[in-house]
Amino acid sequence: MKILTAAQTRAADAFTIAQEPISSLDLMERASWALVQWLKQRYSAAVPVFVFCGPGNNGGDGLAAARLLHQDGYDVQVFLIETGQSASADFTQNLQRLPSAIAVNRLQRLEDLPPGLPPQALVLDGLFGSGLSRPLEGLYAQVVTYLNQQPATILSIDIPSGLFADAPTPSGSAVIQADVTLTFERPKLAFLMPHSGGYAGEWHVLPIGLHEDFLNQVESPYQVLLPEAFQTILRPRSKFSHKGTFGHALLVGGSYGKMGAITMSAHAALRAGVGLLTVQVPQSGYSILQTTVPEAMVLTDDHERHLSQFPEDLTKYQCLGIGPGFGQAEDTRLALESLFRQKLPPLVLDADALNLLAADRLLRQQLPPDSILTPHPKEFERLTGPASDDFHRLQLLQNFCSEHACYVILKGAHSCIGTPSGEFYFNTTGNPGMATGGSGDVLTGILTGLRAQGYSPLEACQLGVYLHGLAGDLAAEAVGEDSLIASDLYNYLGAAFLQIRHS
Numbered sequence: 001m002k003i004l005t006a007a008q009t010r011a012a013d014a015f016t017i018a019q020e021p022i023s024s025l026d027l028m029e030r031a032s033w034a035l036v037q038w039l040k041q042r043y044s045a046a047v048p049v050f051v052f053c054g055p056g057n058n059g060g061d062g063l064a065a066a067r068l069l070h071q072d073g074y075d076v077q078v079f080l081i082e083t084g085q086s087a088s089a090d091f092t093q094n095l096q097r098l099p100s101a102i103a104v105n106r107l108q109r110l111e112d113l114p115p116g117l118p119p120q121a122l123v124l125d126g127l128f129g130s131g132l133s134r135p136l137e138g139l140y141a142q143v144v145t146y147l148n149q150q151p152a153t154i155l156s157i158d159i160p161s162g163l164f165a166d167a168p169t170p171s172g173s174a175v176i177q178a179d180v181t182l183t184f185e186r187p188k189l190a191f192l193m194p195h196s197g198g199y200a201g202e203w204h205v206l207p208i209g210l211h212e213d214f215l216n217q218v219e220s221p222y223q224v225l226l227p228e229a230f231q232t233i234l235r236p237r238s239k240f241s242h243k244g245t246f247g248h249a250l251l252v253g254g255s256y257g258k259m260g261a262i263t264m265s266a267h268a269a270l271r272a273g274v275g276l277l278t279v280q281v282p283q284s285g286y287s288i289l290q291t292t293v294p295e296a297m298v299l300t301d302d303h304e305r306h307l308s309q310f311p312e313d314l315t316k317y318q319c320l321g322i323g324p325g326f327g328q329a330e331d332t333r334l335a336l337e338s339l340f341r342q343k344l345p346p347l348v349l350d351a352d353a354l355n356l357l358a359a360d361r362l363l364r365q366q367l368p369p370d371s372i373l374t375p376h377p378k379e380f381e382r383l384t385g386p387a388s389d390d391f392h393r394l395q396l397l398q399n400f401c402s403e404h405a406c407y408v409i410l411k412g413a414h415s416c417i418g419t420p421s422g423e424f425y426f427n428t429t430g431n432p433g434m435a436t437g438g439s440g441d442v443l444t445g446i447l448t449g450l451r452a453q454g455y456s457p458l459e460a461c462q463l464g465v466y467l468h469g470l471a472g473d474l475a476a477e478a479v480g481e482d483s484l485i486a487s488d489l490y491n492y493l494g495a496a497f498l499q500i501r502h503s
């Protein structure tokens with residue numbers, strides 16, 4: 001699903017108004033109706049609702065929602081922030097449509113605000129949406145600070161007020177800290193970024209019927225991954241297939257004290273459906289691997305405690321995954337250097353393989369095209385240099401992927417896949433329980449297993465991050481986020497496959 005910028009959203013709005021056709025007022029009514037339907041399913045009419053409105057159409061949505069909620073028996077009060085700014089036409093119409101039974105409080109100074117809102121109250125934040133053009137100041141900023149201090153639940157309409165949808169919000173700006181954001185038609189880029197995503201709280205997308213023709217034609221480099229995408233990507237396992245059909249993967253990693261990492265990758269590659277798996281580890285890993293992952297074949301390095309070589313014949317493998325527990329010993333670095341001079345199967349690189357790459361510009365330049373790299377933000381910045389904000393980091397991601405013709409999965413709450421052609425795909429599965437040691441090793445194993453089965457690098461990245469997060473979500477339902485550990489991820493991978501195969 002494409003993500004639109006604020007300007008594209010305005011264009012989608014205008015296109016829909018002209019082509020459906022529908023009046024802008026009716027489109028606002030449709031948006032507010034969708035919002036109220038959602039809200040009615042979660043909050044009873046016993047919950048008092050305080051609607052805060054700015055001068056634009058976001059405020060207009062707030063007013064329309066206030067009217068609809070009042071009709072449904074909710075106790076609603078409206079607060080209009082009056083700074084002398086002229087209001088939008090649809091705001092004015094919706095203000096005129098408000099029944100007189102709804103109290104309208106006009107705020108001109110901070111002192112006009114009630115001393116406090118009841119904890120059980122619901123605040124509808126309709127101060128600003130996609131029309132925000134500068135950080136909030138004066139009374140608007142004061143109202144935001146006041147609302148953020150209230151014990152009430154805050155539900156933001158479309159976007160938390162004060163947050164820019166598709167540009168960095170300057171630090172220290174007044175921004176609503178929403179508990180819930182109900183956003184129209186498409187998620188906003190800011191919700192997917194580490195520094196701004198937290199403001200939106202739990203967010204939900206409400207379709208409001210923006211015109212399909214526009215949504216199909218509009219070009220956007222940003223997409224979110226939804227399960228529908230996988231109906232075409234995920235391949236059936238045919239009746240006459242055999243283990244050779246599903247590829248032979250090689251995982252290389254492990255060092256003394258870090259043999260668990262490569263063990264978890266191995267489990268994950270197998271659960272991702274690879275036909276055959278070989279794992280190369282230092283000698284001290286031999287019994288560990290043979291005992292804990294009996295499905296895998298094991299090769300050992302000459303070294304006891306760290307890796308110093310790769311298998312000579314790499315032609316029989318359809319994918320080579322390197323990094324989990326790899327370490328950064330000098331021998332290991334030299335082995336990686338000589339590896340890059342050979343003809344290689346598709347690569348997946350993680351952890352210390354990335355750190356070795358970061359420390360060696362020449363090595364980076366030899367990175368084979370179509371490789372998949374899976375850094376977390378710190379590892380990523382070691383590769384590219386520091387990012388000044390989340391949007392700059394996306395720019396660095398794009399530059400790196402096009403310069404090296406590779407795919408980078410930037411890991412985070414919404415892991416982002418960067419591609420050589422400049423498209424970005426944000427993941428929508430996963431939870432904070434997955435912030436646990438070994439989680440990344442499992443992702444490396446999944447990607448290696450998928451790539452070996454013949455999935456393209458982009459397909460493997462999309463399927464891999466989505467399945468990894470979904471396995472985490474299913475595991476969290478069973479054991480909770482607190483107790484989730486990395487082995488739960490590969491143990492729930494089968495359930496995750498089943499869910500997307502049958503969705």
Ligand SMILES: NC(=O)C1=CN([C@@H]2O[C@H](COP(=O)(O)OP(=O)(O)OC[C@H]3O[C@@H](n4cnc5c(N)ncnc54)[C@H](OP(=O)(O)O)[C@@H]3O)[C@@H](O)[C@H]2O)[C@H](O)CC1
Pocket residue numbers: 009010012013027028029031054055056057058059060061085088127128129130131132133134135136137140157158159184185
């Ligand atoms: N397209 C859709 O999907 C639909 C969106 N709807 C809702 O409409 C808003 C967007 O409405 P818009 O009127 O464009 O924008 P805002 O309500 O966010 O506010 C715009 C006005 O606010 C002024 N402004 C901007 N920044 C500030 C600021 N920091 N301080 C004070 N005033 C500010 C701006 O004036 P300018 O000075 O920038 O010219 C505007 O006057 C969207 O988010 C949805 O909630 C529809 O209801 C349904 C379809």
Ligand SMILES: [K+]
Pocket residue numbers: 058125126127128129156157158159160161
């Ligand atoms: K808002």
